[in-house]
Amino acid sequence: xxxxxxxxxxxxxxxxxxxxxxxxxxxxxxxxxxxxxxxxxxxxxxxxxxxxxxxxxxxxxxxxxxxxxxxxxxxxxxxxxxxxxxxxxxxxxxxxxxxxxxxxxxxxxxxxxxxxxxxxxxxxxxxxxxxxxxxxxxxxxxxxxxxxxxxxxxxxxxxxxxxxxxxxxxxxxxxxxxxxxxxxxxxxxxxxxxxxxxxxxxxxxxxxxxxxxxxxxxxxxxxxxxxxxxxxxxxxxxxxxxxxxxxxxxxxxxxxxxxxxxxxxxxxxxxxxxxxxxxxxxxxxxxxxxxxxxxxxxxxxxxxxxxxxxxxxxxxxxxxxxxxxxxxxxxxx
Amino acid sequence: xxxxxxxxxxxxxxxxxxxxxxxxxxxxxxxxxxxxxxxxxxxxxxxxxxxxxxxxxxxxxxxxxxxxxxxxxxxxxxxxxxxxxxxxxxxxxxxxxxxxxxxxxxxxxxxxxxxxxxxxxxxxxxxxxxxxxxxxxxxxxxxxxxxxxxxxxxxxxxxxxxxxxxxxxxxxxxxxxxxxxxxxxxxxxxxxxxxxxxxxxxxxxxxxxxxxxxxxxxxxxxxxxxxxxxxxxxxxxxxxxxxxxxxxxxxxxxxxxxxxxxxxxxxxxxxxxxxxxxxxxxxxxxxxxxxxxxxxxxxxxxxxxxxxxxxxxxxxxxxxxxxxxxxxxxxxxxxxxxxxxxxxxxxxxxxxxxxxxxxxxxxxxxxxxxxxxxxxxxxxxxxxxxxxxxxxxxxxxxxxxxxxxxxxxxxxxxxxxxxxxxxxxxxxxxxxxxxxxxxxxxxxxxxxxxxxxxxxxxxxxxxxxxxxxxxxxxxxxxxxxxxxxxxxxxxxxxxxxxxxx
Numbered sequence: 157x158x159x160x161x162x163x164x165x166x167x168x169x170x171x172x173x174x175x176x177x178x179x180x181x182x183x184x185x186x187x188x189x190x191x192x193x194x195x196x197x198x199x200x201x202x203x204x205x206x207x208x209x210x211x212x213x214x215x216x217x218x219x220x221x222x223x224x225x226x227x228x229x230x231x232x233x234x235x236x237x238x239x240x241x242x243x244x245x246x247x248x249x250x251x252x253x254x255x256x257x258x259x260x261x262x263x264x265x266x267x268x269x270x271x272x273x274x275x276x277x278x279x280x281x282x283x284x285x286x287x288x289x290x291x292x293x294x295x296x297x298x299x300x301x302x303x304x305x306x307x308x309x310x311x312x313x314x315x316x317x318x319x320x321x322x323x324x325x326x327x328x329x330x331x332x333x334x335x336x337x338x339x340x341x342x343x344x345x346x347x348x349x350x351x352x353x354x355x356x357x358x359x360x361x362x363x364x365x366x367x368x369x370x371x372x373x374x375x376x377x378x379x380x381x382x383x384x385x386x387x388x389x390x391x392x393x394x395x396x397x398x399x400x401x402x403x404x405x406x407x408x409x410x411x412x413x414x415x416x417x418x419x420x421x422x423x424x425x426x427x428x429x430x431x432x433x434x435x436x437x438x439x440x441x442x443x444x445x446x447x448x449x450x451x452x453x454x455x456x457x458x459x460x461x462x463x464x465x466x467x468x469x470x471x472x473x474x475x476x477x478x479x480x481x482x483x484x485x486x487x488x489x
Numbered sequence: 490x491x492x493x494x495x496x497x498x499x500x501x502x503x504x505x506x507x508x509x510x511x512x513x514x515x516x517x518x519x520x521x522x523x524x525x526x527x528x529x530x531x532x533x534x535x536x537x538x539x540x541x542x543x544x545x546x547x548x549x550x551x552x553x554x555x556x557x558x559x560x561x562x563x564x565x566x567x568x569x570x571x572x573x574x575x576x577x578x579x580x581x582x583x584x585x586x587x588x589x590x591x592x593x594x595x596x597x598x599x600x601x602x603x604x605x606x607x608x609x610x611x612x613x614x615x616x617x618x619x620x621x622x623x624x625x626x627x628x629x630x631x632x633x634x635x636x637x638x639x640x641x642x643x644x645x646x647x648x649x650x651x652x653x654x655x656x657x658x659x660x661x662x663x664x665x666x667x668x669x670x671x672x673x674x675x676x677x678x679x680x681x682x683x684x685x686x687x688x689x690x691x692x693x694x695x696x697x698x699x700x701x702x703x704x705x706x707x708x709x710x711x712x713x714x715x716x717x718x719x720x721x722x723x724x725x726x727x728x729x730x731x732x733x734x735x736x737x738x739x740x741x742x743x744x745x746x747x748x749x750x751x752x753x754x755x756x757x758x759x760x761x762x763x764x765x766x767x768x769x770x771x772x773x774x775x776x777x778x779x780x781x782x783x784x785x786x787x788x789x790x791x792x793x794x795x796x797x798x799x800x801x802x803x804x805x806x807x808x809x810x811x812x813x814x815x816x817x818x819x820x821x822x823x824x825x826x827x828x829x830x831x832x833x834x835x836x837x838x839x840x841x842x843x844x845x846x847x848x849x850x851x852x853x854x855x856x857x858x859x860x861x862x863x864x865x866x867x868x869x870x871x872x873x874x875x876x877x878x879x880x881x882x883x884x885x886x887x888x889x890x891x892x893x894x895x896x897x898x899x900x901x902x903x904x905x906x907x908x909x910x911x912x913x914x915x916x917x918x919x920x921x922x923x924x925x926x927x928x929x930x931x932x933x934x935x936x937x938x939x940x941x942x943x944x945x946x947x948x949x950x951x952x953x954x955x956x957x958x959x960x961x962x963x964x965x966x967x968x969x970x971x972x973x974x975x976x977x978x979x980x981x982x983x984x985x986x987x988x989x990x
Binding site (some may be wrong): 162196239241242243246248249250252253254256257258260261264265267268269270343362397398401404408452456457458459460462463465467468469470471479486 | 733781790792793794796797798800802803804805806807808809811812816865919923926927930939959960961964965968969970972975976979
């Protein structure tokens with residue numbers, strides 16, 4: 157029974173972890189791309205990694221917190237423009253191929269010895285080198301706080317302040333996305349998703365709108381990247397393709413083209429993923445299941461289930477939990 | 490228009506024919522492959538350095554034999570590297586391990602490996618006093634590295650020295666990447682010594698010579714031929730169904746993984762293991778088409794949705810491969826490579842054989858596509874499925890054959906990749922997938938021969954760029970080309986304008 161409570165507490169903690177909030181924001185960015193505009197960005201992890209590097213490197217160079225945040229967003233902006241200009245006039249899968257490749261280039265450059273002086277190479281940047289300015293902003297008093305079953309220090313890496321800040325940013329971003337998607341601008345985006353040619357016939361510059369959407373979603377990705385590394389370290393290998401695919405699963409689980417979908421998807425996905433892994437590990441350690449599934453296999457089976465979930469989701473419920481099937485035509489150009 | 494209908498009557502026979510086509514070239518070369526048993530594997534993951542300087546040779550005088558081949562025993566290797574990855578000679582190294590094992594030798598410019606009697610944990614220690622004066626050990630760096638020796642592999646301990654060298658980088662070939670047992674952290678992707686990671690020995694050092702360029706050219710052709718064999722399938726699938734199959738890289742890695750299981754673990758001869766591997770992987774293609782893709786096509790599912798399904802499949806397959814072969818680097822053939830010099834290019838004998846097999850297969854595919862009824866029907870479906878259907882071709886059957894061929898050839902390419910490039914890990918698929926995409930985009934999406942041209946070019950670019958940029962960035966050069974192609978000529982070299990919409 158204690159074991160069960162421990163597993164449930166861990167899942168709950170994971171559902172409100174700052175990294176979950178970071179994935180929610182990255183998925184909101186993807187939602188702008190895919191859900192509202194119909195762009196297939198398969199390189200969201202590249203945006204996140206660039207944001208993390210932008211934030212980390214500029215903070216280490218001495219920039220104050222908000223300047224470093226701006227630099228991180230700027231990095232995402234430039235990356236989106238560079239990717240968007242050649243690909244947005246082509247069919248959708250070209251954008252997918254180019255974004256996934258570009259994200260890998262960023263990761264390879266980050267982990268190579270070429271820029272090791274700034275990026276720290278494959279071992280990345282240590283958290284203590286760039287977290288100072290963020291933790292100095294904390295208004296919380298020193299000490300620890302316990303709320304329900306969860307206990308964290310007030311200020312620090314894995315702290316209440318990180319959680320408060322991350323979910324605060326999620327709230328602001330949600331408000332922002334809700335406002336812009338119901339504006340005339342957002343309606344043009346949806347029009348592009350449904351029928352590009354019709355929007356073009358109305359005199360809109362489709363290419364420019366697509367680029368704006370790519371930039372905005374990419375900047376959200378960078379913001380998510382900053383939040384992701386605030387409680388962790390900047391490790392290029394942790395921010396690869398798997399991260400992009402998880403962000404996609406989060407988006408499709410919650411429901412594309414909905415405001416709250418990515419947030420709900422992120423909380424459910426990471427809560428369930430943690431529940432499944434800790435549950436299987438507990439079973440494997442304490443019962444006869446361990447003879448069949450060893451603890452090392454738990455991660456692999458977990459990964460397989462994520463892949464299978466993504467497949468089944470897209471096949472049987474492409475609109476996710478909150479989505480509207482009619483709105484998700486899916487046939488992107 | 491019944492005359493356009495393919496002659497072979499039953500589904501079964503068509504399937505058999507496609508399998509036979511996939512297997513025929515292999516049977517041709519199976520004889521030489523068995524005639525030269527144990528033609529084999531470069532020890533190093535570096536394609537350039539591994540082929541040029543076969544590991545395990547030594548010239549230095551040492552207290553113990555330092556030419557261990559991992560064929561029959563476990564080996565422990567040690568080398569001391571400067572910041573520029575040059576090996577430092579004349580450093581005293583002591584290896585100690587279980588059962589009071591102890592060996593001392595001095596390093597040379599080549600790799601030194603010592604045969605150890607039992608598998609287990611060994612401690613490799615260097616004597617800092619024997620280091621050159623201008624290359625001191627960095628502050629706080631360890632003089633000892635623990636490695637795990639395993640049969641059929643060389644465990645490596647690398648010491649990095651120099652005035653301001655980074656943290657010492659102990660590399661170990663048989664790393665079993667510990668899955669993140671984190672409890673609270675978000676999932677991490679461990680990418681230790683992937684194919685994209687920096688292998689030791691960097692060809693970018695020193696002056697360029699024509700011999701080096703020529704050698705890299707040869708490696709590039711090898712790379713390109715194997716890539717072509719895999720990416721033609723990707724392109725045929727795209728051509729006939731419009732799907733950019735993100736799981737194709739995993740089909741490639743699945744070939745290498747099954748090859749490892751059948752040839753290395755079960756001890757089958759190479760030709761039998763290869764046939765079994767191709768058969769099993771071709772069956773996965775058939776099963777995928779029947780179980781997933783055909784029903785989805787029937788439902789009229791949009792292509793973009795199919796693409797995300799293929800991404801889900803790729804994630805799932807990635808972890809299946811991890812379950813099959815574990816998280817570390819594996820090799821299909823465990824003995825040392827036999828270098829063979831042809832026209833000034835030194836590659837392992839297995840590599841040359843793989844190139845021949847790949848070439849035969851490619852010629853076979855070309856013949857199939859241009860000269861046979863079924864092949865022409867395939868191209869007709871690529872051009873316009875509806876029109877092809879009205880002339881009596883059954884697009885579903887053609888697509889099924891394409892899936893079987895694509896997965897079969899991808900498996901063969903993956904298997905030969907694993908044999909000729911030494912070790913591989915479960916990440917092989919995704920890394921190669923991006924290069925395949927670069928190749929087919931460069932050649933022209935949906936055109937079978939474009940994939941061939943694009944692959945050879947990408948292979949050459951990857952291997953030749955090794956000469957001028959760091960080897961850990963060489964795959965990036967191919968992806969930069971991909972982006973440049975889209976800027977300048979988005980339809981690719983052989984593509985047509987209307988495809989890119």
